[in-house]
Amino acid sequence: MVTTLVGRPLVDAVVARALLVASIALAALALSPGGAPEVDDATARAELTLLEQVDETRRSEELPPLERDFALGSAARDYSRSMAKARVLRHSALGELRERIRGVAPETCVFGENLARHVDIQKVLPDWLESEEHRRNLLHPDFDRNGIGIVRGDDGFHYVTHLFAGPCGPRASGSGA
Numbered sequence: 246m247v248t249t250l251v252g253r254p255l256v257d258a259v260v261a262r263a264l265l266v267a268s269i270a271l272a273a274l275a276l277s278p279g280g281a282p283e284v285d286d287a288t289a290r291a292e293l294t295l296l297e298q299v300d301e302t303r304r305s306e307e308l309p310p311l312e313r314d315f316a317l318g319s320a321a322r323d324y325s326r327s328m329a330k331a332r333v334l335r336h337s338a339l340g341e342l343r344e345r346i347r348g349v350a351p352e353t354c355v356f357g358e359n360l361a362r363h364v365d366i367q368k369v370l371p372d373w374l375e376s377e378e379h380r381r382n383l384l385h386p387d388f389d390r391n392g393i394g395i396v397r398g399d400d401g402f403h404y405v406t407h408l409f410a411g412p413c414g415p416r417a418s419g420s421g422a
Contacts, residue, residue, distance in 0.1 A: 284322065284395075291366050292318065292393045295405070298370050299383060299391070306384050314410065316349035317392025321406040328406070329398030334362040346410055350390070355411030357382040362402050366395065369405050387411040 284292070300310035324345065328334060336358065337345065346356045359379045361369045373379035382388075388409040396404050 312390040314390040314392045317408045320349045321392045321408045322394025324406045325394040325396040325404040329396045329404040353410040354413035355387040357409040359407040361405040
């Protein structure tokens with residue numbers, strides 16, 4: 246399909262794609278601190294890959310995939326950044342976790358957190374699956390969305406925060422591993 250703009254024919258698909266790419270780039274610049282992209286391409290790919298692997302794991306257990314929540318991902322990245330700066334892997338207190346998640350997803354009543362510190366990012370999910378508490382978060386049936394933030398610290402480790410959220414309901418409770 247061809248449209249006309251100021252008397253010149255343009256192919257819809259090509260123009261739409263170019264506008265979409267430009268809009269995403271501008272939004273990333275506008276939303277990130279200091280006008281710079283928040284994560285590099287390799288980190289963004291690692292986060293997306295881990296999210297996809299989590300969804301594959303949930304599907305294999307006959308659970309629905311989790312919706313990717315960019316606000317949760319940003320909060321997760323902020324927490325990973327603080328851990329990398331301090332060079333420590335540390336769960337926050339339950340109240341602090343609840344406030345951190347509700348700060349970006351106020352309608353959340355069911356929440357959880359998985360953390361990891363690894364040199365090899367490919368070992369994060371297998372390690373989580375071997376831990377009863379982490380596995381419980383990954384396969385929690387009441388979670389419906391998630392966000393992952395990965396930050397590589399000056400010490401060479403990847404600090405990973407995985408935040409989970411679910412809607413308010415009769416079984417609403419918080420957890421963290």
